[in-house]
Amino acid sequence: MSFYLSLDDVPDLARGAAILGTGGGGDPLIGRLLVEECLKNGKKIEILDPTEIDDDDFVIATAMMGAPTVVVEKVPAGSEAVRSLRALEKHLGKTADATIPMECGGLNSMIPLVVAAEAGIPVVDGDGMGRAFPELQMETFGVYGVSGSPLAVSDENGHTCIVDTGQDNQRMETFARAVTIKMGGAAYIAEYPMSGADVKRTAIRNTVTLALNIGRTLRKAKDKHLDPLAELSAFLKDTIYGHGTVLMRGKIVDVERFVRDGFTQGFATVESFDGGHEMRIQFRNENVIAHKNGAVVAIVPDLITIVDVDLGTPITSEALRFGQRVAVYGISTPAIMRTPEALQVFGPQAFGLHEPWVALEELSAAR
Amino acid sequence: MSFYLSLDDVPDLARGAAILGTGGGGDPLIGRLLVEECLKNGKKIEILDPTEIDDDDFVIATAMMGAPTVVVEKVPAGSEAVRSLRALEKHLGKTADATIPMECGGLNSMIPLVVAAEAGIPVVDGDGMGRAFPELQMETFGVYGVSGSPLAVSDENGHTCIVDTGQDNQRMETFARAVTIKMGGAAYIAEYPMSGADVKRTAIRNTVTLALNIGRTLRKAKDKHLDPLAELSAFLKDTIYGHGTVLMRGKIVDVERFVRDGFTQGFATVESFDGGHEMRIQFRNENVIAHKNGAVVAIVPDLITIVDVDLGTPITSEALRFGQRVAVYGISTPAIMRTPEALQVFGPQAFGLHEPWVALEELSAAR
Incomplete structure (x- = not known):
């Protein structure tokens, strides 16, 4: 169901997006x-249910690209993000009827809302990552055949690049990344121009x-002094994420933390409060795998x-510190993110892991 | 005067372009x-005299970008260079009436001729560098107010980026360079889209x-056993280069040679045959300054x-070896390359030199 975002919604949305950021994605x-x-x-921000988009509507995904830490020093005025949308529209000679988040986790849950408000178009309730990547x-749009390019990337000076790599979304990432670095490490993109029908077919819905x-x-759990994670598990049961x-x-x-290959x-190692168990969580921007006493208990694309x-406040990979009292929380991904095509693009191998993907709920059941 | 390039012209053009490469620019x-x-x-290649272009004609400069050494391993098929032209035309919704070399020295003296032959348009007899840079x-087009962007850069896979940095040609260089590196170190560009009137106003003519x-x-000097450099000096007297x-x-x-900052x-140190004099030539891709017994005798943008x-065969910076018997030859640049605006963009300071620019012919007269 479509609705207009209220001011009261925003802190809740930010809190939820941080959970879906799985350690990365930016604050x-x-x-x-x-x-x-x-x-x-x-300004009005309409969140448009995917079922209410026309098949012929023209939708463009928008996002921030680069290091979220840079955004803190290079605070955007709000107009930067819409500039890429405009540049891509101009290049294609076609105006967007709506925008859609590239990812629903972290900072990029918010950027498309700013674009929508500035451009006066709705935001589709869905995204291409179902989390942060x-x-x-690494987007379901591309997994199911939508070409990511032409993509527009722009900076705060109004400088723009249009990247066109045909069906090769990996090369698009490479070129856009190179330009983003030269733009100072943080830029704004408009990508995956597609039809409403494509959105319905390829987006992760209602994220x-x-x-x-x-x-x-x-x-609410905090307000009522309930266990936040028990409440969260109860809530997730009725969503497409399920578990x-x-x-x-x-x-x-x-x-143990280091920056390599730009990641x-x-x-992080967590010892259970009773001292009897040890969990090791590996991150590559986002948390990608968790071992408990040496056995895999959750693995990407499932959320950790x-x-x-x-x-229940999420802690990003950069903010992890010795002595923090934490819970490690897993969330299963919806079916659209677990097909062989999807796993090929953002499964364990895409993150350099050798372990095969096994569904979180299966791993949980086996414990 | 316009003319059609003949097969016999090509080796002469290549030889002359290597002289104008001043040690860089690629073979x-x-x-x-x-x-x-x-x-x-x-295919026909028409070399169009700048005086014969219509003021309203639409001209796009074309070139190879990147490391000329890479081109030897990634030999182009000929169609790559025209692809950038087509991408830029499509982006602008406007077809080029002619192309113009970005630079007349080195490999890039040839690329626009290939573009012209493939696209069926003439090549303007002129360029934006008057040598290799x-x-x-570092182009007179930009020095005199033509915006370099939008620029198109493309690779052998048909992948393309359109870079638009408004009036900021330095940023355009930065973004296009970053993409070129990711394209494997050699790519093809179409840039400085401009009118025939702009060409007449800003190009170095008849290069x-x-x-x-x-x-x-x-x-001819070689065929007639004449001193090639004496003949060259006699020929240059009647050109806009003069000296x-x-x-x-x-x-x-x-x-002494090293690669730093991508250059x-x-x-190179040359000892005169009588042993009485020493010349030290500094290069940064191209030769940029020559000192004889400690005193400057030629400095960029004048050619060394x-x-x-x-x-009289030119030797590139990479091919310089101990023991080679050489002549160091200087050529003065035309007036359009020596204005304060021009020197700000490609004078000594642009190459990290502290010495002020003094005209070659003045330095020669003072010796």
Whole structure:
């Protein structure tokens, strides 16, 4: 069901998007402030249910590209993100009827809302990642045949590049990344221009609402002094994600972190409060695999989020510290993200892992 | 005067372009082979005198971008260069009436001829560098107000980027360079879209003919056993370049070469045959400054070319070796390349030199 986003929704959406960021994706804070500014200025943000898009409508995905940490120093004014949309529209000679998030996790849950408010178009309630992923080819749009390019990437000076690599979304990522780095490490993109029919066929549906409801659930649990993660698991049961579970509770006893190939990589080790179990979570921007006492308990594309054990507040890979009391929380992904085609693009191998993908709920059942 | 290039012209043009490459710019050989192939296949290459262009004509500069050494391993089929032209035309919704070389020195003297043959349009007899330079903002087109962008850069897979940085040609260079590197180090560009009136106002005129006649002069001198450099100086007197002179003859006694910031940099030291004088030539891809016994005798943008002392054959910075018997030859640049605006873009400071620019003919007269 379509609806207009209210000012009260925004903190909930940001909280939920941080959970779906699975350790990466960037803090939604800056995006949240931009969205709130839009709403305070009387702009409307319509969240459009995918079933209500016309097949012939023209939709463009929008996002921030680059290092979220840079955005904190190079705070966007709000107009940057819409510039790429305009540049791509101009290049294609066609105006977008709606925008759609590239990813629903982290900062990029917010950027399309700003674009929508500025451009006066709705945001489709869905996305191409169903969480946060680090690269542009890792989108269900591309998995199911939509070409990511032409893509527009632009910076705060109004400089723009249009990247066209035909069906090769991996090369699109490469070229757009190279330009983004030269743009100072953070830029704004418009990509995967597609029809409403393509959106219905390839998007992960209602993930804006999902993030909003995750945030709402956590807030209400806190207000009512309920266990936030138990509430979250109860909520997820009725979504396309289905399964959410606490993988372990404990204390962070070791963090090993390094930047390689442009990714924040490393490991966090969590010891259970009773001292009897150890969990090792590997991250590559996002958390990609969790081993408990040496056995895999969750693996990408399923979600692994480390949260504060009492509040349910997500902790990003950069913010992990020795001594934090955390829960490691797993969320299964919807069917559209688990096909062989999808796993080829954003399954374990795409992150350099050798372990085969096994569904979170199967791993949970086996424990 | 406009004319059609003949098969016999091509080796002369390549020889002359190598002189104007001033140690960089890449060996014209691969380009020469492509041009000869076009002519053998019955394609026509019209060299259009700038005075014969209509003010309203639409002209696009074309070139190879990247490391000329890569081109030897990634030999182009000929169609790559025209693809960027087509991509830029499509982006602008406007078809080019002619192309113009970005630079008349080195490999890029040839690429626009291939584009012209493939696209069935003439090549303007002129260019934007009057020699070889390493970067895209170093063009008289830009010096005199033509915007370099939108620029199209494309690779052998048909992947394309359109770079638009408004009036900022330095940023255009930065973004196009980043993409070129990801394209494997060599790509093809179409840039500085402009009117015929702009061409007349900003191009260095008749430099295709200049390269052709330099090559012809050297060939004829060799055939007639005349001193090639004396003949070259006699020929240059009647051109807009005016002054060509042997700066020293001698033996290379030292070469220091390293790659830094993406440039082949270093020094060559030449000792005069009588042992009484020493010349030190600094290069940064192209030769940029020559000191004789410690005093500047030639400085960029004036041309410094090291040639085989007997044959007048140019030697590139990469091919310099201990023991080579060479002449160091200087050529003054035309007035359009010596204005304060021009010197700001491609004068000594643009190459990291602290010495002020002094005209070659003044330095020659002072000796």
